[in-house]
Amino acid sequence: MEVTLAVPPDVVFVILATITLLAAILALQAKELIYGAIGLGISFIGIAGFFVLLDAPYLAMLQIAIYVGAVVVLILFTIMLVRREEGEEVTEKSERGEGAAGLWIAGLLAVSIAGIAALAGPNLAQTPPNAELPVSELGPVLVTQYPVPLVILALVLSAALLGALMLAKVER
Amino acid sequence: MVNIPTTPADLIPFIISIITSHTFITLIIFPGMIHLMLAGSFLTWYERKLLARIQLRIGPLYAGGPGGILQPVADGVKLIFKEVILPYKADRTLFISIPLVLIFLGTLPFAVIPFGQHWVIANLDVGLVFVFATTSIFPSMIIIFAWASNSKYPFIGGLRSLFQQVAYEIPMWISALSVVILAGSLNLVDIVNAQAKIWFIVPAFLSFIVFFICVMAELERLPFDLPEAEPELVAGWYTEASGAIFMALFLALYLKLYMMSTLVTDLFLGGWWGPSFLPQPVWTILKTMVVATAIIIPRGIYPRIRVDMLIKLGWTRLLIIALVNVFLTLLIVNTGVLAAWGL
């Protein structure tokens, strides 16, 4: 019997989903904000794993380089800038059952979306069609088919950079 | 592809077929674990010996072997059995686990870095970006470790380290971009194969200079070792590390040095290409050692630069030179100069 020595994708998917969801919960529930940022980073890495499963390896690398490499660094930096010496300054206690209400809303939303998807499931594609997507596919499409969003992206980047700098600058 | 064993008699051929498979050998022996451990510990000895020679000292001598080459083993044994001191009010979980994460991040990129045509663990299509993505996680881990130490020197050093690595990552990527344009691929094996006729150091010389400077800054080597400036910050972000934690950080840093040297070799110095009287991996390792020597030597020679000079060098000069060189590369590729050189 010939087999390929490979873990079935289902197992990888379940492990990735568990890691991603648990890390996302850690990001929101951890007592210390630093742990929250670490949880957020792990969650991003899990999502990069999903991109790899979805045959988008360049997106996975983009996700890690931009989110884990840059955004998490910026978040850590800001956390260290806004700490007060007495420790965690925001009490996360909910008033009058706000926490329960939020949980209900979020759970209802998630369950309803998942339910609709599951109902529509038989009509959707069960297995991905076999299509080899070379890595170099994304670049030409970005540049040749969507040139206008590119210029808008440049403007958004400039606006964000200058806006954030002007905001954070000490005013005199 | 192997046959799954059904009887106990089949088990032994099964195991043998796994052990002798190419993937297994690459994982465990050559570009894999054993080679990396040897290379990492060899570099610690090599740096000490080289610096000693520069300063007219002898360096490690008594640990056995020629020139005390067993010194890393002695150091390792000593450090493993030393006491691990947790600073007062340090964050215990992070303080213990971050060194392991740093070793992990230092070792992971070797999966895609080739040492020969077939001597690569995983021939990944996005290899170069994989290396850059992995190394870009280092700064956040360092600042978390520094924060976890709950001490002033590590915190200042960690902030400096974060800021410096972040500042030099962009010029590094953009100077690697001209190599990517020349090779037309992100796969490191393809990039080296594209250098069979001419090494990329020739058409992209400015990129090589920028990349090399950025590598030195990323590795926190002199003259860019502000994060661990000994006279000012004791030992920078690993001041509080002791015993096994210190050993892990040390190993991670030297693995990163080896990784970056190999990357320079593969991107600019033609990887395994050389006269064929030596096998391919030997050429890669020889060139890597030359690059590592060039990275280490300034530590014995140069003073440290100031923080504001560091900023200005990284963000104005190097970035602009790298961008200019991308345009030069575009011109070279478009006007067909390279075709005359056989690329």
Add this chain to the structure above:
Amino acid sequence: MVTLVSYIVVSAALLGIGIYGLSVKRNAIRILFAVEIIVNAANINFAAFTRYLNPPTVSGQVIVFYSIAASAMEAAVGLALILVAFRLNNSIDVRKMDKLKG
């Protein structure tokens, strides 16, 4: 068996976690975490749909690319706002950010 629905379920769960954080948390940085989680939930859906329903083209990946870029910028500006709020109020509790001026 991993189908398109599995990805949608994971994405919906992430969205739920994000909405929960957005509605309950008081710490401005945690609210930013929640926003990032929601954006990522959407990104998974784009990549999954373009892989399963539209395979030879990569238009979904292009959207994810722009989405990642935009959310990185959103995080940059959001964190700058949080810095300013901290400077004004000496706190990053969103309950205390209820003054229109200063």
Add this chain to the structure above:
Amino acid sequence: MALNPWFVIMIWAVLILIMMGPLLTIPYLIVFPSRKENPFRDMPFESGQVPQGYARHRLAMQYYPFVLMFVVFDVVGMFLFAWGISFTKIPISSSLMVLLFLLLLGAPLGYALRLALRRENW
């Protein structure tokens, strides 16, 4: 070999953890059970002084603009890689669009640097 490279990388990652894990866990197992509290030994190093005050001070504001610029140029860099691998395959007019993109980003970069390098702003 028919193995998926990502699968090999996964094996590699697990292998690293298996081989390097003991390097750190064994010393902890040896050291920690025998520990007693000792405030003098656990004191943070401060060149012989007794440490005072809070260790995690907010003194990083001067570095903030550079981290911000890094986030922006990270996006630009990753985009440039996507374009760079396909440069020889796309028409030159499309590449001019990328040059426009870079030129549009040049002016804010210069202004941001001017803001960031003035020490009194931070």
